[in-house]
Amino acid sequence: MNEPHRIRLRGPWEVAAIECTSESTLPNPSRMTIPCAWRDGGWVGFRGRALHSRAFGKPTRLDANEHIYLVIEPATGIGVARLNGQVLGELLADSTIESDVTGLLKLRNLLEIEIAADHDGGGVTGEVSLEIRRMTASEN
Numbered sequence: 001m002n003e004p005h006r007i008r009l010r011g012p013w014e015v016a017a018i019e020c021t022s023e024s025t026l027p028n029p030s031r032m033t034i035p036c037a038w039r040d041g042g043w044v045g046f047r048g049r050a051l052h053s054r055a056f057g058k059p060t061r062l063d064a065n066e067h068i069y070l071v072i073e074p075a076t077g078i079g080v081a082r083l084n085g086q087v088l089g090e091l092l093a094d095s096t097i098e099s100d101v102t103g104l105l106k107l108r109n110l111l112e113i114e115i116a117a118d119h120d121g122g123g124v125t126g127e128v129s130l131e132i133r134r135m136t137a138s139e140n
Contacts, residue, residue, distance in 0.1 A: 073126025
């Protein structure tokens with residue numbers, strides 16, 4: 001396999017608090033550029049669960065030997081990632097999700113990452129990207 005072409009999904013992401021586990025009120029929905037801890041996005045003191053969502057288009061001009069992988073580097077907190085409503089995997093503080101999403105992509109897509117953390121350093125703090133990988137005949 002050759003070196004993949006990487007498309008970083010940095011921002012803007014819509015971030016909405018779902019549940020607050022501290023004594024403070026839920027922060028207003030906002031936009032953050034990922035990777036970003038909640039406190040760096042203006043949610044100082046927030047502890048709880050939040051939904052991070054971002055729409056993106058399907059890469060074009062792919063040939064039959066190219067596959068699209070969604071790569072989500074470790075987040076701060078635990079959670080789940082969904083693409084167009086389908087669960088891709090669980091996020092843990094020490095694991096990266098790499099999922100071949102070639103067959104799941106539509107012209108327009110919605111990526112959702114739900115994260116729960118007990119401190120305001122939580123959030124999608126790792127890179128999120130699409131990788132276009134050229135596969136060899138034996139990998140297809």
